Amino acid sequence: xxxxxxxxxxVLILVSxxxxxxxxxxxxxRLLGLRFGLVRLLLxxxxxxAVAGPIARSLAGAVPADGAVATPLWLLxxxxxxxxVVAMVFLVVAEALVPSGSLPGPLxxxxxxxxxxxxxxxxxxISRIAVxxxxxxxxxxxxxxELDSPDGRARLARSVRLALEEAGVxxxxxxxxxxxxxxxxxxxxxxxxxxxxDHVAPAPWDEVEQVLAADLGRPVNEVFADFxxxxxxxxxxxxxxxxxxxxxxxxxxxxxxxxxxATVERDLDIVARLARSxxxxxxxxxxIGVRELAVGFADAIREELDFRxxxxxxxx
Numbered sequence: 001x002x003x004x005x006x007x008x009x010x011v012l013i014l015v016s017x018x019x020x021x022x023x024x025x026x027x028x029x030r031l032l033g034l035r036f037g038l039v040r041l042l043l044x045x046x047x048x049x050a051v052a053g054p055i056a057r058s059l060a061g062a063v064p065a066d067g068a069v070a071t072p073l074w075l076l077x078x079x080x081x082x083x084x085v086v087a088m089v090f091l092v093v094a095e096a097l098v099p100s101g102s103l104p105g106p107l108x109x110x111x112x113x114x115x116x117x118x119x120x121x122x123x124x125x126i127s128r129i130a131v132x133x134x135x136x137x138x139x140x141x142x143x144x145x146e147l148d149s150p151d152g153r154a155r156l157a158r159s160v161r162l163a164l165e166e167a168g169v170x171x172x173x174x175x176x177x178x179x180x181x182x183x184x185x186x187x188x189x190x191x192x193x194x195x196x197x198d199h200v201a202p203a204p205w206d207e208v209e210q211v212l213a214a215d216l217g218r219p220v221n222e223v224f225a226d227f228x229x230x231x232x233x234x235x236x237x238x239x240x241x242x243x244x245x246x247x248x249x250x251x252x253x254x255x256x257x258x259x260x261x262a263t264v265e266r267d268l269d270i271v272a273r274l275a276r277s278x279x280x281x282x283x284x285x286x287x288i289g290v291r292e293l294a295v296g297f298a299d300a301i302r303e304e305l306d307f308r309x310x311x312x313x314x315x316x
Contacts, residue, residue: 020049028087040094048087055079123270126167133163140281150188157192164196169236169260170267170301172196177297184288202234207258237304254307261305268298
């Protein structure tokens with residue numbers, strides 16, 4: 001019973017504190033007539049609650065001992081009013097120093113932090129792939145003697161191709177684009193990169209079905225009379241399925257691979273960072289304009305991911 005009484009007392013104290021903090025926050029917002037974020041309001045309420053006690057004690061010390069019986073009530077009201085003013089001043093100062101919207105909210109901050117952690121993890125993975133295939137000296141701008149011979153350039157080209165294949169879809173696409181630029185790269189590199197292909201397994205049907213339902217806004221069986229779960233073709237960005245509409249028309253449905261947008265955007269950020277680093281460290285990167293190539297590649301792959309552009313080109 002004693003433990004229960006202590007627990008109930010603690011709960012009542014917490015509820016009372018929360019109610020007082022909430023009251024300070026809501027009254028301050030109402031009196032100022034402005035909209036504030038939840039975190040800012042809670043901080044203002046906590047500030048008001050924190051100063052209410054000291055203000056009340058200071059006022060009580062100034063009251064004569066033979067004061068009226070009603071004086072303590074007025075002291076509480078006055079202390080509460082002063083604490084409310086302090087909470088309002090806090091909101092005004094906070095808004096002046098850090099305007100609303102200038103900092104991300106808790107959910108946005110969490111999303112940003114998760115994105116940065118994922119990017120750092122991916123960057124570390126790409127770095128390990130480069131080291132594993134012996135490419136780190138070239139990324140640091142060191143000149144290697146083997147580049148002076150065709151056989152040496154061929155070995156380097158094979159290492160680059162293997163590293164790009166291991167790095168995944170975005171880097172495979174990058175290699176395919178570079179294989180079309182014999183004006184920039186040695187013939188051994190162009191030939192080796194030309195062997196890059198999108199050899200990927202099809203995405204599982206349950207994941208494809210979720211993508212379709214999300215894009216269509218309703219279940220797949222409500223839109224199609226029949227939908228072949230086995231794709232006709234599968235690539236790194238999308239896969240194509242045969243289907244039949246309710247009207248009886250036979251169609252081919254191109255479905256973007258689940259999560260590919262986020263994966264590509266993360267990798268494009270890494271490609272841009274690598275391009276900037278290479279231009280700063282190596283002469284060969286500056287000579288071919290690696291940063292401009294990275295920007296053009298990013299635009300091209302984003303266009304490839306936007307099926308509306310492909311549909312418009314087909315319609316035209």
